[in-house]
Amino acid sequence: MKRQFSLAHLTVLGCTPAEMTYIAARAGYDFVSLRPIYMGLPDEPNYALAENKEMLRQTKKALDYTGIKLHDIELARIYDGLDPKKYLPAMEVAAELGACCVLSSIWTSERNFAIERYAELCDLAKPFGMTVDLEFVTWANVTNLKDAMDVLRSANRENCGIMIDTLHFNRSRVALEELDQVPREWFHFAHLCDAPQEIPTTKEDLIHTGRDERLYVGEGGIDIAAILKRMPQIPYSIELPHLANVKELGCAEHAWRCLQTAKDYLDAHLGA
Structure with missing residues (x-):
């Protein structure tokens, strides 16, 4: 089966959804992974499509013109005090644009609250035919x-999922054998990137690598092939922010290099 790739918004966060769709099409991606849930982070652009009808119109036009599909949206964070219905407008737009997955992560220490809200997210997404994929x-x-598996088992929803990001898999020191315990139907897509072999020891340095300086696949110290060999073949969303490379090369060239290095690496390590 042909491998499929998506361009994650964080890779080219300075681009609007329409702009990144055209970039993805020219580079040869199959999908885009959009960020229409505004999180209010420092210097983060607001791409809340449900609130910006002109941006939504332009995004639809780009998807229709290029034939690129929307794979997933992010990020439905679970945090203290969250009402998951807050994410309904983004889910509605995602469904309208053809998305199949909603990415989520947990930012509260209250285990029962997190499980209840994750289950509610799954219930909200189910009528749209979308899974809710939890990223650690x-x-x-x-x-x-x-x-993460404990949350999914406790929530016990048919449309739950686990999303493996190769950076976090490596940085959290997850054992490869743990992937063998994950039900195959929980895998819907994965995030690909590489990083230096040495794992940072501070939260600040972990965040810096994750948000600003990930490496092209095969250029770092993560055994990405070993991770992917223990998972079914699923779409790979390349989430690879590197601010210096974007500044030097431009978004289009950076996105192309992200895809080409990933394809070359996977062909060499997993077979063409």
Whole structure:
């Protein structure tokens, strides 16, 4: 089966959804992974499509013109005091644009609250035919595969999922054998990137690598092939922010290099 790739918005966050769709098409991606849930982070552009009808119109036009599909949206964070219905407008737009997955992560220490809100997210997404895929993030509250699986088992929803990011898998020191315990139907897509072999020891340095300086696949110290060999073949969303490379090369060239290096690496290590 032909491998499929998506361009994650964080890779070219300075581009609007329409702009990144055209870039993805020219580079040869199959999908885009959009960020229409505004999180209010420092210097983060607001791409809340449900609130910006002109941006939504332009995004639809780009998807229709290029034939690129929307794969997933992010980020439906679970945090203290969250009402998951807050994400309904973004889900509605995502469904309208053809998305199949909603990415989530957990930023509260209250386990029962997190499980209840994750289950509610799944219930909200189900009528749209979308899964809710939980990502463990090294500097969040659910930081490893074991705890993420505990949330999914406790929530017990048909449309739940686990999203493996190769950076967080490596930084959280997850054992490869743990992937063998994940039900195959929980895998819907994965995030690909590489990073230096040495794992940072501070939260600040972990965040810096994750948001500003990930490496092209095959250029760092993560055994990406070993991770992917223990998972079914699923779409690979390349989430590879590198601010210096974008500044030097431009978004289009950076996105192309992200895809080409990933394809070359996977062909060499997993077979063409």
